[in-house]
Amino acid sequence: MTLTELKYIVAVAREKHFGHAAEACFVAQPTLSVAIKKLEDELGVTIFERGGTEISTTPIGAQIVAQAERVLEQTAAIKEIAKQNKDPLAGAFRLGVIYTVGPYLLPSLVKTMIEQVPQMPLVLQENYTVKLMELLRQGELDAAIMALPLPDQGLMVQALYDEPFLVAVPHQHPWADRDRISAAELKTETMLLLGAGHCFRDQVLEVCPEMARFSTTGDGIARTFEGSSLETIRHMVASGIGLTVLPAASVVRQNTENLLRYIPFEQPVPNRRIVIAWRKSFTRQPAIEAIRRAVQACQLPGVTMLDESASAQ
Numbered sequence: 001m002t003l004t005e006l007k008y009i010v011a012v013a014r015e016k017h018f019g020h021a022a023e024a025c026f027v028a029q030p031t032l033s034v035a036i037k038k039l040e041d042e043l044g045v046t047i048f049e050r051g052g053t054e055i056s057t058t059p060i061g062a063q064i065v066a067q068a069e070r071v072l073e074q075t076a077a078i079k080e081i082a083k084q085n086k087d088p089l090a091g092a093f094r095l096g097v098i099y100t101v102g103p104y105l106l107p108s109l110v111k112t113m114i115e116q117v118p119q120m121p122l123v124l125q126e127n128y129t130v131k132l133m134e135l136l137r138q139g140e141l142d143a144a145i146m147a148l149p150l151p152d153q154g155l156m157v158q159a160l161y162d163e164p165f166l167v168a169v170p171h172q173h174p175w176a177d178r179d180r181i182s183a184a185e186l187k188t189e190t191m192l193l194l195g196a197g198h199c200f201r202d203q204v205l206e207v208c209p210e211m212a213r214f215s216t217t218g219d220g221i222a223r224t225f226e227g228s229s230l231e232t233i234r235h236m237v238a239s240g241i242g243l244t245v246l247p248a249a250s251v252v253r254q255n256t257e258n259l260l261r262y263i264p265f266e267q268p269v270p271n272r273r274i275v276i277a278w279r280k281s282f283t284r285q286p287a288i289e290a291i292r293r294a295v296q297a298c299q300l301p302g303v304t305m306l307d308e309s310a311s312a313q
Contacts, residue, residue: 093291098200169261181263
């Protein structure tokens with residue numbers, strides 16, 4: 001049994017596909033498949049059900065994968081212990097960012113990090129919250145910037161900023177000159193949402209629950225459309241398809257800005273809290289603090305920067 005084999009089974013459990021898991025591990029699929037079959041033979045159990053279109057873990061396989069995740073996390077902790085006598089700000093830092101934060105925070109954050117801690121380059125990965133959490137547990141990331149609430153426990157978390165939501169409407173929409181909009185009014189409109197897997201989609205559905213009811217019962221809100229990114233949705237709104245809800249930091253100058261109007265919500269204004277999360281065993285605390293300070297120095301429209309102590313989740 002090797003750490004590489006454990007990494008492979010965790011990747012397959014996450015991707016539910018041998019080919020995608022091999023890509024994530026940067027190996028050929030036959031290499032990954034042979035290694036996993038070797039591990040199953042060594043243990044005398046079947047870890048994965050291979051019959052359907054989507055790979056799933058067997059009951060015993062799920063237990064083995066969970067233990068493998070813990071082993072990989074402890075392996076990462078050993079590496080961190082070995083780094084304790086080194087400069088915590090020296091060397092690359094592996095930072096994950098959710099899709100709805102990355103495009104708006106990273107340009108300013110990278111520039112600030114180069115100015116403040118040039119000896120600590122960022123290795124960046126954008127992904128969904130669930131996948132970033134898995135990569136954190138496996139030691140593939142040092143920290144991740146995500147939105148609360150997080151799906152599970154076991155991490156250290158520090159708040160970075162609070163970000164209010166705005167309603168984006170086409171410039172010719174009857175609401176274009178409104179000062180405020182209530183969340184309840186959105187149920188009469190055609191709304192554009194991110195696809196499943198984005199935590200911001202879930203947060204918007206909390207603002208207007210009628211959208212969630214429509215997706216399951218066919219009533220409630222007028223209609224909903226989905227987009228793959230906030231920028232795609234912004235262009236769809238500009239073209240007049242419908243309205244959307246956007247986080248404040250995404251309201252930056254684009255070619256579509258003269259075609260859009262951004263309208264605040266009435267009180268209480270819905271918002272989200274953006275945090276940085278890391279493993280409790282992670283020892284480069286000055287590096288976490290350096291990133292927090294860099295975020296504080298970023299110019300993000302509409303957000304409220306926070307300076308709160310870290311807490312366990």
